[in-house]
Amino acid sequence: MNEVAIKELIEIATAKLIELQLCNGSIDSYHHRAFQPVLDFYQKRSETFYRTELMDELSSRYQELFFEGNISRKTFRWRIRGLRILNELYKTGSFEWKVFITKNDSLLSRYYEEFLTRFLSSLGNICRIGIYRSITERYFLFLTTQGHHTIEGISPSDIRYFIVDMFTYRPKSMDDVITVLRKLHTYFRAEGMLDIRFEPVLFVPRARDKKVLPCFLPEELNLILKQINTETPVGKRDYAIIQLGITTGLRAGDIANLKLTDVDWKNNEIHLIQGKTKQPLSLPLEERAGNAIIDYILNGRPKSESSYMFLRSLAPYHKFQDGVSVSCVFRKYLKSAGISHTVGDGKTFHGLRRTLGTEMVVQGIPVTTVSQVLGHHSPETAKQYISLDTNGLKQCALSFGTIGEVRV
Missing domain, CATH: 1.10.443.10 (Intergrase catalytic core)
Incomplete structure (x- = not known):
């Protein structure tokens, strides 16, 4: 497509959802949860026509809101789904329908999604792959909110800030967080992608709180x-x-x-x-x-x-x-x-x-x-x-x- 008004693009997307015979409740959910935030964003920017850079900016904004806890995961997925439909519709004139938004849908940009896939593949068959996926995904989302849309500019300070941030959310999982970050940055170094001195941050012994629980009488x-x-x-x-x-x-x-x-x-x-x-x-x-x-x-x-x-x-x-x-x-x-x-x-x-x-x-x-x-x-x-x-x-x-x- 050439120049298309964002409002018109949303109307086309809604019409195609109706053609798929979705119920009125689903159509209404797509309108209010997926498309209306996009329209509001464009109106605040006084923009009328679809622009790829604005959609990328909005995607980053959604990631930031989600990571900071200002929107729920469910809301985040609805909004990202709306962006993907509109992007695909603009580029191809149609979009591939999914019956529902699966829990396995990546929250990341395509750039970081590829890095995540390659890193997990390098680990082989390990039993805690879900832990590695969850923490790495959250780390990449954090980097995005810090303005790192690629890994080139990552510094030890970013790692340190992420650890501090994670302690707020998962204080009992810090061993897992440190282990995953060590593996990830070791992988980056081995592949020649990024070589920073992460050891001072990730190999420092930390004090542990050892709470002694009482036993039964x-x-x-x-x-x-x-x-x-x-x-x-x-x-x-x-x-x-x-x-x-x-x-x-x-x-x-x-x-x-x-x-x-x-x-x-x-x-x-x-x-x-x-x-x-x-x-x-x-x-x-x-x-x-x-x-x-x-x-x-x-x-x-x-x-x-x-x-x-x-x-x-x-x-x-x-x-x-x-x-x-x-x-x-x-x-x-x-x-x-x-x-x-x-x-x-x-x-x-x-x-x-x-x-x-x-x-x-x-x-x-x-x-x-x-x-x-x-x-x-x-x-x-x-x-x-x-x-x-x-x-x-x-x-x-x-x-x-x-x-x-x-x-x-």
């Missing part, structure tokens, strides 16, 4: 177990799950994925591959937990060909979806026991794991052994679960002989 665990009616199939299952958590410290996800064949009844042991670390783990099966599992299998578990230990109580009898389902089971009895729970107080299913670790240290078991039992890569990892304050440890000390003895 013996009376709290007994009170929780008393809430379970072990005369019912559901109660038998839930009692076995919680006893297993208390005595082994297994993560909720590993219990959800525990299979019948993971238990070595002859030697009273559990052998599994941990979901988080992908490492094998072998643990002794304490008698009380073993008896609870036997009771569930023989008298409570639904008849099923499933290889998994713990199943849903209603048909179809599938395994728990994930560790969240196991945590919900525990939370139900925590509430029934009248034990208050607020975010960060440690009163969660994962708290059973921390409580076991604390009890083992109180009994004089080396932290290295505790780390092995909890399935950690190193003893350093175990320390974040365990308070090394002796008085605090003594308050948390458990006598496993008392847990679960009193039944109702």
Whole structure:
């Protein structure tokens, strides 16, 4: 097309959407969410005709508004979709219709989108590719808002400002942010695209906040177990799950994925591959937990060909979806026991794991052994679960002989 009024271009786009037989609600959404902001922008600039440079400027403005949190992701996608329709319509006289705006649609300019694709491809088959995509995309959006429409002008200061900005949004994900930025700038350097001294920014040791969460007291665990009616199939299952958590410290996800064949009844042991670390783990099966599992299998578990230990109580009898389902089971009895729970107080299913670790240290078991039992890569990892304050440890000390003895 030659010179076309932006208002006329919007009218043509709307007519084509009508031809696609979209409902009135969708047409109205496109008008107000996608096209009207473009028209408003042109009117403020006293511009009548479509101009590519104005569309690019508006795209950058939308990215800036989104990154600064002034518009939602949904609003951002609607506006970008409107720009793409109008750009494509102006250049080709038509546009390719998508039934919906997918979550995988890039928020980036074509320039940065290509860099993102190439960088992710260079990583190969890694399990956390979504983390790399999310952080890299946000970094490129940040650079755009700082006026860097190409990577040539990026400096260590830009990296530093991005880290500070990300800390505001994702303070608990800074390890991931630093790791991704290291990989990205190492890739840039290896490919000869950009060579700046990023090491002083990305390889500086940082202080870590280590919050020590409290553990459960013996009376709290007994009170929780008393809430379970072990005369019912559901109660038998839930009692076995919680006893297993208390005595082994297994993560909720590993219990959800525990299979019948993971238990070595002859030697009273559990052998599994941990979901988080992908490492094998072998643990002794304490008698009380073993008896609870036997009771569930023989008298409570639904008849099923499933290889998994713990199943849903209603048909179809599938395994728990994930560790969240196991945590919900525990939370139900925590509430029934009248034990208050607020975010960060440690009163969660994962708290059973921390409580076991604390009890083992109180009994004089080396932290290295505790780390092995909890399935950690190193003893350093175990320390974040365990308070090394002796008085605090003594308050948390458990006598496993008392847990679960009193039944109702």
